[in-house]
Each structure stands twice: as structure tokens, then as C-alpha cells.
Amino acid sequence: MAVLLTVHAGAALAPFTFTRGGAALALLLYTLNCLGITIGYHRLLTHRSFKAKRWLAYLLVTLGSLSAQAGPATWVAIHRMHHANSDEEEDPHNASQGFWWAHMGWMLYLTPRRLDPAFTRRFARDILEDRFYRVLDRIFFPLCLLSGVLIYALGGWPWVIWAMFLRIAAVFHATWLVNSAAHMFGYRTYATADRSTNCWWVALLTFGEGWHNNHHAFPSSARHGRRWWEIDVSWLLIQGLARCGWIWDIRVPERLPHEKERAYRPR
Numbered sequence: 001m002a003v004l005l006t007v008h009a010g011a012a013l014a015p016f017t018f019t020r021g022g023a024a025l026a027l028l029l030y031t032l033n034c035l036g037i038t039i040g041y042h043r044l045l046t047h048r049s050f051k052a053k054r055w056l057a058y059l060l061v062t063l064g065s066l067s068a069q070a071g072p073a074t075w076v077a078i079h080r081m082h083h084a085n086s087d088e089e090e091d092p093h094n095a096s097q098g099f100w101w102a103h104m105g106w107m108l109y110l111t112p113r114r115l116d117p118a119f120t121r122r123f124a125r126d127i128l129e130d131r132f133y134r135v136l137d138r139i140f141f142p143l144c145l146l147s148g149v150l151i152y153a154l155g156g157w158p159w160v161i162w163a164m165f166l167r168i169a170a171v172f173h174a175t176w177l178v179n180s181a182a183h184m185f186g187y188r189t190y191a192t193a194d195r196s197t198n199c200w201w202v203a204l205l206t207f208g209e210g211w212h213n214n215h216h217a218f219p220s221s222a223r224h225g226r227r228w229w230e231i232d233v234s235w236l237l238i239q240g241l242a243r244c245g246w247i248w249d250i251r252v253p254e255r256l257p258h259e260k261e262r263a264y265r266p267r
């Protein structure tokens with residue numbers, strides 16, 4: 001709660017503290033954080049939709065952790081619980097309870113059970129088995145503070161306002177829109193049991209995560225945009241990294257999950 005208030009209060013000062021350097025750094029860090037969340041936290045760790053070189057996996061996940069949302073194991077546990085109970089009572093950000101609840105209200109009421117280490121162990125045991133992720137889960141917040149000190153050293157308060165507060169607020173809301181808007185606005189290609197939707201503007205803001213109805217239909221797929229106009233920047237990047245040989249065993253289901261999948265092979 002204190003973090004949410006501080007980040008938003010800091011972001012509100014942005015119109016009075018604009019500098020080109022601060023804005024450019026904010027944009028760069030926004031991009032890196034979002035890609036870390038979508039490719040690292042979400043498609044790699046939560047859904048295991050591809051395999052990656054260890055250094056690349058750690059880099060992506062560290063970039064995601066610097067968005068101050070949660071450590072990797074906690075984030076993965078909450079998101080897996082969302083998939084297991086989408087839009088039902090046990091869903092941490094149940095969209096049936098309205099936009100604001102799904103967007104951010106749920107975080108103000110996180111029950112002790114969901115913050116209990118036993119909860120993370122139950123839903124993200126595989127993540128906790130990796131020492132790097134286990135440590136990052138504990139130190140991600142001091143690491144974010146440290147990055148803030150570095151940004152202050154580089155450009156003073158104007159840079160901190162833009163590249164820390166405003167940037168983190170923007171990444172927060174972009175990620176939260178997947179839980180709120182992409183369970184409410186847009187179209188549904190697949191008749192999934194939840195309310196997930198494909199929402200183009202969320203997809204643009206989040207580098208492909210807005211094709212969320214596709215994602216609920218094919219959770220293990222590394223590719224979320226399934227039609228030619230469903231631009232999925234994260235998928236383009238995953239393909240590029242596969243061509244470099246740093247990513248492999250990419251899962252791209254052609255049919256619904258109970259049917260057979262095929263593995264993507266880069267040309």
C-alpha cells in the first residue's frame with residue numbers, strides 16, 4: 001500500500017520535472033521491465049512455454065523484478081492461481097468483481113494466506129528450487145531501491161520522478177490492465193470458461209499480453225497473438241532470440257490444449 005501511494009504521488013510530479021534524459025530513460029526502462037515481465041516472468045517462468053540459456057533467463061527475470069511488482073516466485077504463484085481459478089472466487093484478481101477490483105483493489109486485500117510462504121511453495125515450487133530466483137524473490141525490492149539511488153546519481157530528482165516513479169506507475173498499470181481490461185473489453189475468439197478478452201490497446205501497451213483470450217485458451221503457448229493483425233512484440237523477440245540459439249523448445253499449440261501441440265522450430 002505504501003509503495004503504491006509513494007509511486008503514484010511521485011508520478012504526479014512528472015509534469016513539473018520534465019527533462020529529455022529522464023523521459024528517455026523512463027521509456028527505455030518501461031520497455032525493459034515490460035519485456036522482463038511478459039517474456040521472463042510470464043511466458044518463461046509461469047508457463048514454461050520455451051527454454052532459454054540460463055544467463056538470458058536470469059537477465060529477463062531480473063529486468064522484470066526491477067518493476068517492483070513482486071519477486072519471481074510470488075508473481076508466478078499468484079498468476080498460476082489466476083489461471084487455475086480464472087474469474088472465480090479463488091482467483092486473486094477475480095474480474096467478476098468489477099474493473100477496479102481486478103485492476104488494483106485486490107492488492108489492498110491480499111489475504112495472509114496468499115502471502116504465506118506455503119502458498120508460494122505450493123504454486124511455484126519449481127521457481128523456488130532455483131537459488132537465483134529464491135534470492136531474487138527476497139531482495140527484489142532493495143534492488144529496486146538501489147536502482148533508484150543510481151538513477152538519482154545520474155540525473156537527480158527529475159530523473160527519479162520520471163525514470164522511477166512515473167515509469168514504475170506506468171508498468172504497474174500496463175500489467176494490471178491485463179487483469180482488468182483484458183478480462184472485460186475487446187473480443188473473444190475462444191469460448192474459454194473465464195471472461196478473458198483480446199484487447200488491442202492492452203496488447204500494444206504490454207508488448208503482446210493483451211491477446212489474453214488467446215492466452216487463456218492456449219496458456220502454454222509462447223505466442224499470444226494468433227492472427228496476423230494481433231501484433232505480439234514479445235513473440236517477435238522470442239523468435240529473434242531463438243534464431244540466435246539462445247531460446248529453444250518453443251511451444252506453439254496449433255489446437256486447443258487437450259489436442260496435440262507442435263514445437264516451433266526457427267527457420
Ligand SMILES: [Zn+2]
Binds near residue numbers: 086179183196212216
Ligand atoms: Zn487472465
Ligand SMILES: [Zn+2]
Binds near residue numbers: 042046047083215
Ligand atoms: Zn498466464
